[in-house]
Amino acid sequence: MFRKEIGKRLETKNPSFHLRGKEVMRVEAFSDAVFAFAVTLLIVSLEVPKSFEELLITMRGFFAFGISFLLLMIIWYEQNIFFRQYGLHDLVTIALNCTLIFLVLFYVYPLKFLFTLLFSDQIYGAGRSPFIMHKGDMGNLMAIYGMGFISIYLLFFFMYLHAFRKRIQLELNTLELFETKSKLYKSLVMACIGVLSIVLAKVLPDEMTGLSGISYFLIGPALFIFYSYRGRRKRALCFE
Numbered sequence: 001m002f003r004k005e006i007g008k009r010l011e012t013k014n015p016s017f018h019l020r021g022k023e024v025m026r027v028e029a030f031s032d033a034v035f036a037f038a039v040t041l042l043i044v045s046l047e048v049p050k051s052f053e054e055l056l057i058t059m060r061g062f063f064a065f066g067i068s069f070l071l072l073m074i075i076w077y078e079q080n081i082f083f084r085q086y087g088l089h090d091l092v093t094i095a096l097n098c099t100l101i102f103l104v105l106f107y108v109y110p111l112k113f114l115f116t117l118l119f120s121d122q123i124y125g126a127g128r129s130p131f132i133m134h135k136g137d138m139g140n141l142m143a144i145y146g147m148g149f150i151s152i153y154l155l156f157f158f159m160y161l162h163a164f165r166k167r168i169q170l171e172l173n174t175l176e177l178f179e180t181k182s183k184l185y186k187s188l189v190m191a192c193i194g195v196l197s198i199v200l201a202k203v204l205p206d207e208m209t210g211l212s213g214i215s216y217f218l219i220g221p222a223l224f225i226f227y228s229y230r231g232r233r234k235r236a237l238c239f240e
Contacts, residue, residue, distance in 0.1 A: 016175045021087030027094050028083055034101040035076050041108045042068050064115040071111065075104060078156060086163045086170060093162060100155045107148040114145055118213075135206055142201035142212040149216075150194035157187035178237055182230045189222055 042065055079100065160183040163170065167177060193215060201212035 014179075017085055017179060018173075018176070019084050019087075020170060021083045021085065025083075025089050027089055027097060028080075031076075031079065031097060031101050034105060035072060038072055038104050038108050039069060041105070042072075042112050064112070064118070067115050068108075068111050072104065072108075075100075075152060082156070082159055082163070086166075088163060088166065088170075093159065096155055096159050096162065100152065100159075103148060103151055103155070107145075110141070110144050110148065114141060117141075138206060138209045139201040139204070139212070142209060143198050146194045146198035146201065146212070149197070150191045153187045153190040153194065157184055157191065160184045160187065174237065175234070178230075178234055182227075185230075186223070186226060189226055190219065193218055193222065 079097070160180055163172075164177070164180050164184065167180070172180065196218070197212045197215045200215055201209060204211055
């Protein structure tokens with residue numbers, strides 16, 4: 001239901017792109033089940049609090065859970081847009097999509113670990129964090145997160161590249177080809193930010209590892225500049 005509703009909004013928001021995947025196929029239904037399971041894994045380790053203090057700890061962990069949930073939903077939304085716009089369900093698309101949801105499942109616990117660790121003082125109180133971290137562990141953790149981030153956006157890159165290669169079969173018009181290329185370039189921009197984060201995590205000393213995480217705040221300005229440039233190119237294309 002959500003996928004179809006998003007499809008309707010895409011048609012309204014971007015009428016120049018003809019949606020080729022209006023019906024939800026089995027591969028998408030399977031993906032939804034996997035994403036739902038991934039969200040379950042985010043909270044499955046939580047036990048029913050046995051004291052009021054434990055209840056407060058659980059409630060203070062809601063923000064870390066919320067960020068993890070939001071990141072999963074961003075991936076789900078991007079995947080949904082791809083299927084709505086292109087409607088591809090061939091072997092290559094299924095293989096790339098299955099790899100994507102495998103990575104989502106694989107990175108659920110590292111994702112949860114990272115954000116719970118970042119907010120551990122707020123959740124458990126200063127100096128009471130149950131996490132055991134040794135020298136260099138934070139850098140390695142950020143590198144693990146970065147590798148997952150890069151892998152996911154490289155998979156989106158290959159999915160859109162596959163759609164571009166199928167442009168004749170899909171009968172993509174000039175504007176649709178332009179937007180497909182924009183998605184390709186956007187995926188590379190996101191992957192490059194992940195590479196920057198890993199480099200910082202490995203090069204900087206332990207006390208400056210936080211800059212590796214802060215580098216992800218570059219996503220907003222980078223995408224603003226990117227879409228401003230592509231928007232001007234698109235407007236020029238419309239007047240040709």
